[in-house]
Amino acid sequence: MTVVQCAVEGDLDEVVARRLLGHVALNCGTVYGLMGKQHLRQRVQGYAAAAKRVPWFVLVDLDDEAVCAGALVADWLADQPPMMRFRVAVREVEAWLLADRVALARFLSVSRDAIPRMADELVDPKEILVSVSRRSRSRAIRDGMSPRPDSGRTIGPLYVAELTRFVREHWDVDAAARASDSLARCLAALSSLKPT
Numbered sequence: 001m002t003v004v005q006c007a008v009e010g011d012l013d014e015v016v017a018r019r020l021l022g023h024v025a026l027n028c029g030t031v032y033g034l035m036g037k038q039h040l041r042q043r044v045q046g047y048a049a050a051a052k053r054v055p056w057f058v059l060v061d062l063d064d065e066a067v068c069a070g071a072l073v074a075d076w077l078a079d080q081p082p083m084m085r086f087r088v089a090v091r092e093v094e095a096w097l098l099a100d101r102v103a104l105a106r107f108l109s110v111s112r113d114a115i116p117r118m119a120d121e122l123v124d125p126k127e128i129l130v131s132v133s134r135r136s137r138s139r140a141i142r143d144g145m146s147p148r149p150d151s152g153r154t155i156g157p158l159y160v161a162e163l164t165r166f167v168r169e170h171w172d173v174d175a176a177a178r179a180s181d182s183l184a185r186c187l188a189a190l191s192s193l194k195p196t
Helices: 011-022 037-049 069-076 093-100 103-109 126-135 139-145 161-167 173-179 179-192
Strands: 003-008 027-033 056-061 084-089
Touching: 003 037, 011 027, 011 056, 011 093, 011 161, 011 173, 011 179, 027 037, 037 056, 037 084, 037 139, 069 084, 084 093, 084 179, 093 103, 093 126, 093 139, 093 161, 093 179, 103 161, 103 173, 139 179, 173 179
Parallel strands: 003 027, 003 056, 056 084
Antiparallel strands: none
16 A cells, blocks of 8 residues: 655644545555644645655645635645645635534534534634534533633643544544535545555
8 A cells, every 4th residue: 555654734634634545545654744834834845855756745724824725835835746745624624524514513412503514615613613612512522622711722622632533433534525625625636646
């Protein structure tokens, strides 16, 4: 099985990247980055140079850095080697999780109607996930994923741990890809790394 080196922003992105590669029957090699978006941006040329020899998957959030994913890619890396897949989650990787409304609602113990549709159009998917978790019937989800009042934090202490568990055990990648064009394009791009 083909081994693909990865570079991502943070811990949750790593779990998502590993799951996506496995979903398309690719093995995840070493994962680089994990220190935020600017760290990745400073090193993307090096990853591109390495991708001249081995396959690479670089995953970043669009956030509000550019008007669209294509603009962000063009700004960061004008030319991609044939073995590099530089993909952008619109607007954040959390949108790809929100795109699987059925499994996420069940996981968070909320009504499916609490999970918004059109995940790729959400301005702040992370904030929406935190907000939805506050309405959970599960105290563990409420306390773990949403920050304590006056803590000054945007996420709860177990936000990444809980979403990691969701990605590994419950996330239906195919269902999410049907609702998220950016995820569907990412899967197609990764699939093209498989030998023919």
